[in-house]
Amino acid sequence: MKTFNIAVIPGDGVGQETVPAAWRVLELAGQLSNAFAVRSHVFDWSCAYFQRHGHMMPENGLDLLKPFDAIFLGAVGFPPVPDHVSLWGLLLPIRRGFDQYINLRPIKLLRGITSPLCGYHPGDIDFVVIRENTEGEYSNSGGRLRVGTPQEVVVQNSVFTRFGTERVIRYAFNLARASRQSLTSATKSNGINFSMPFWDEVFQEVGEEYPDVKQVLYHIDALAAYFVTRPQTFDVVVGSNLFGDILTDLGAAIQGSIGIAASANINPEGQYPSMFEPVHGSAPDIAGKGLANPIGQIWTAKLMVDHLGFPDVGANILEAIERALEKGHKTPDLGGTDSTQSVTEAVMTELRH
Amino acid sequence: MKTFNIAVIPGDGVGQETVPAAWRVLELAGQLSNAFAVRSHVFDWSCAYFQRHGHMMPENGLDLLKPFDAIFLGAVGFPPVPDHVSLWGLLLPIRRGFDQYINLRPIKLLRGITSPLCGYHPGDIDFVVIRENTEGEYSNSGGRLRVGTPQEVVVQNSVFTRFGTERVIRYAFNLARASRQSLTSATKSNGINFSMPFWDEVFQEVGEEYPDVKQVLYHIDALAAYFVTRPQTFDVVVGSNLFGDILTDLGAAIQGSIGIAASANINPEGQYPSMFEPVHGSAPDIAGKGLANPIGQIWTAKLMVDHLGFPDVGANILEAIERALEKGHKTPDLGGTDSTQSVTEAVMTELRH
Numbered sequence: 181m182k183t184f185n186i187a188v189i190p191g192d193g194v195g196q197e198t199v200p201a202a203w204r205v206l207e208l209a210g211q212l213s214n215a216f217a218v219r220s221h222v223f224d225w226s227c228a229y230f231q232r233h234g235h236m237m238p239e240n241g242l243d244l245l246k247p248f249d250a251i252f253l254g255a256v257g258f259p260p261v262p263d264h265v266s267l268w269g270l271l272l273p274i275r276r277g278f279d280q281y282i283n284l285r286p287i288k289l290l291r292g293i294t295s296p297l298c299g300y301h302p303g304d305i306d307f308v309v310i311r312e313n314t315e316g317e318y319s320n321s322g323g324r325l326r327v328g329t330p331q332e333v334v335v336q337n338s339v340f341t342r343f344g345t346e347r348v349i350r351y352a353f354n355l356a357r358a359s360r361q362s363l364t365s366a367t368k369s370n371g372i373n374f375s376m377p378f379w380d381e382v383f384q385e386v387g388e389e390y391p392d393v394k395q396v397l398y399h400i401d402a403l404a405a406y407f408v409t410r411p412q413t414f415d416v417v418v419g420s421n422l423f424g425d426i427l428t429d430l431g432a433a434i435q436g437s438i439g440i441a442a443s444a445n446i447n448p449e450g451q452y453p454s455m456f457e458p459v460h461g462s463a464p465d466i467a468g469k470g471l472a473n474p475i476g477q478i479w480t481a482k483l484m485v486d487h488l489g490f491p492d493v494g495a496n497i498l499e500a501i502e503r504a505l506e507k508g509h510k511t512p513d514l515g516g517t518d519s520t521q522s523v524t525e526a527v528m529t530e531l532r533h
Numbered sequence: 534m535k536t537f538n539i540a541v542i543p544g545d546g547v548g549q550e551t552v553p554a555a556w557r558v559l560e561l562a563g564q565l566s567n568a569f570a571v572r573s574h575v576f577d578w579s580c581a582y583f584q585r586h587g588h589m590m591p592e593n594g595l596d597l598l599k600p601f602d603a604i605f606l607g608a609v610g611f612p613p614v615p616d617h618v619s620l621w622g623l624l625l626p627i628r629r630g631f632d633q634y635i636n637l638r639p640i641k642l643l644r645g646i647t648s649p650l651c652g653y654h655p656g657d658i659d660f661v662v663i664r665e666n667t668e669g670e671y672s673n674s675g676g677r678l679r680v681g682t683p684q685e686v687v688v689q690n691s692v693f694t695r696f697g698t699e700r701v702i703r704y705a706f707n708l709a710r711a712s713r714q715s716l717t718s719a720t721k722s723n724g725i726n727f728s729m730p731f732w733d734e735v736f737q738e739v740g741e742e743y744p745d746v747k748q749v750l751y752h753i754d755a756l757a758a759y760f761v762t763r764p765q766t767f768d769v770v771v772g773s774n775l776f777g778d779i780l781t782d783l784g785a786a787i788q789g790s791i792g793i794a795a796s797a798n799i800n801p802e803g804q805y806p807s808m809f810e811p812v813h814g815s816a817p818d819i820a821g822k823g824l825a826n827p828i829g830q831i832w833t834a835k836l837m838v839d840h841l842g843f844p845d846v847g848a849n850i851l852e853a854i855e856r857a858l859e860k861g862h863k864t865p866d867l868g869g870t871d872s873t874q875s876v877t878e879a880v881m882t883e884l885r886h
């Protein structure tokens with residue numbers, strides 16, 4: 181039986197509650213399967229850490245994380261530390277430093293959940309968004325001129341490389357081929373006139389190697405609208421860093437709550453550890469109250485289990501989540517009255533059966 | 534009685550059908566009101582024009598448009614002319630050349646329409662998006678290095694000026710003050726680390742002059758999700774060129790069909806003519822078949838009438854649209870069986886009563 185060493189970063193706000201909750205489910209799933217065990221090493225990197233130390237993680241943070249089999253993260257960001265400080269000090273350096281260029285986010289209407297969209301039933305909505313996770317619109321490149329004056333000019337550079345664009349599109353094509361359906365590309369080449377025509381070119385070139393995959397291209401504005409008007413038509417969707425970010429929050433909304441949405445930051449070559457974090461943030465307004473929905477974090481644990489090579493165990497976790505939801509175990513964001521704790525217990529109970 | 538000279542550009546695809554339809558409504562509304570008349574001068578600038586002349590409009594196109602009181606446009610873009618050629622050759626030069634820095638787009642669930650969102654009734658959703666329309670992410674600035682090689686790098690610059698950012702935010706604040714409610718700003722300062730923190734700074738600075746307006750700031754990903762989960766909470770929303778683009782298509786989706794969404798490109802100082810165009814595109818798949826929904830274009834005519842100084846007449850047009858919809862006059866995009874023509878007739882009938 182294999183034991184995995186997991187770097188655990190609860191981070192800020194509700195991460196402090198959802199991470200321990202999901203960890204219990206993860207441990208139990210390993211035990212029950214007799215296939216693997218997990219050993220945690222907890223890092224207290226967070227905004228509280230920042231307030232004590234002046235940085236979000238130690239300078240050698242990435243070196244400390246590197247030996248682990250995976251990273252399990254809660255949420256980053258808490259007032260009064262500005263978001264761009266906390267995120268560029270912890271979350272984004274890990275995504276980049278470990279070349280986790282695939283951000284995989286499933287959008288699925290689970291059993292027991294009512295979508296805000298009329299007329300959809302569990303299973304009707306079921307697709308995956310592949311988001312580029314290391315470059316593009318989040319390039320940390322740009323500057324400001326004549327700061328504070330009426331003549332101020334601010335430039336933000338989106339940097340796209342062929343290397344970075346090709347590999348994410350190729351990953352998405354392989355996934356679409358495996359599911360034998362379609363790949364939808366998010367573009368905006370009609371308005372954004374250097375990076376997006378380039379994105380389209382790469383999509384078309386790589387696409388020539390996948391004649392068996394149906395290829396669809398939509399501008400991001402239309403695509404966002406289609407997430408609302410015909411989400412059942414998607415299979416795999418690929419988008420740039422920003423477009424993937426927007427589409428996956430929107431996807432979280434149509435699947436019922438951002439509190440259930442899961443996310444994997446993957447380095448497919450396995451050169452570096454991959455990182456697993458839910459889509460939701462630290463939710464300062466409800467932090468510490470036992471109200472946080474643990475399902476986003478538990479579903480995220482499922483993605484980690486898949487990644488570590490145990491998709492059957494992953495499937496069991498998702499099945500347990502769905503059964504718990506069907507029995508009505510829901511936190512307030514889903515219209516229920518359960519606590520973080522009781523939803524977690526319910527999922528564990530289902531897992532045992 | 535005042536006569537307005539309107540430059541009419543039906544453009545491509547369904548624009549050829551919706552513009553003449555909406556024009557009839559516009560003329561009738563003027564006549565019935567006894568307040569104004571409209572005289573059209575039609576320009577055939579379009580992708581067909583491009584195929585004959587090698588450009589989307591004559592070199593002195595803006596000079597030709599300048600004397601008009603307003604521009605009434607259908608849609609731009611048709612295969613095989615690439616979108617970035619047609620749009621950067623016609624639509625975008627007018628928005629920029631005439632400094633139409635306000636793109637105003639109402640999001641309203643009309644009577645007679647069912648939203649794809651469960652549980653919303655006409656009137657529940659009713660807000661306005663103000664989109665920056667001349668700079669930002671659509672700055673036509675950037676370039677490509679090592680084109681076509683594995684080492685290719687593409688840079689797209691988003692250029693934000695204090696001048697451009699302040700004026701659109703101020704416009705939105707004035708609108709919010711007039712409606713005595715809230716202003717929501719779309720940002721992404723946690724990920725996009727030069728332009729968006731700047732946007733937030735300007736929002737806060739200008740906001741200090743409007744202590745009576747409730748001020749809310751959301752990251753674009755969360756905001757897109759909120760358009761689905763609680764659209765009833767918005768009053769005025771302000772966003773950059775790209776964010777406004779995405780939010781308004783999403784808004785069109787929640788209000789029932791992109792085919793009904795209206796849009797005004799306004800130069801508030803009146804130095805140049807403003808341009809009125811629906812949110813939808815040229816819809817090549819249904820063009821020429823009499824299936825196009827004329828309501829986006831008719832509602833757009835209403836915005837033009839408002840702008841020309843006759844809000845009462847504008848209100849009559851919207852009332853006629855709602856009554857026609859309530860009586861079931863709907864094109865296929867709204868689940869009906871009416872034609873462009875018969876919906877238009879129905880609106881005119883209601884206008885007469």
Ligand SMILES: CC(C)[C@H](C(=O)O)[C@@H](O)C(=O)O
Pocket residue numbers: 370371401620778812
């Ligand atoms: C056609 C395209 C360039 C345009 C835009 O993005 O501005 C359209 O989507 C719109 O919203 O008017």
Ligand SMILES: CC(C)[C@H](C(=O)O)[C@@H](O)C(=O)O
Pocket residue numbers: 267425459723724754
């Ligand atoms: C917090 C923020 C920087 C982050 C992002 O935009 O990547 C988040 O929205 C996400 O989707 O993981």
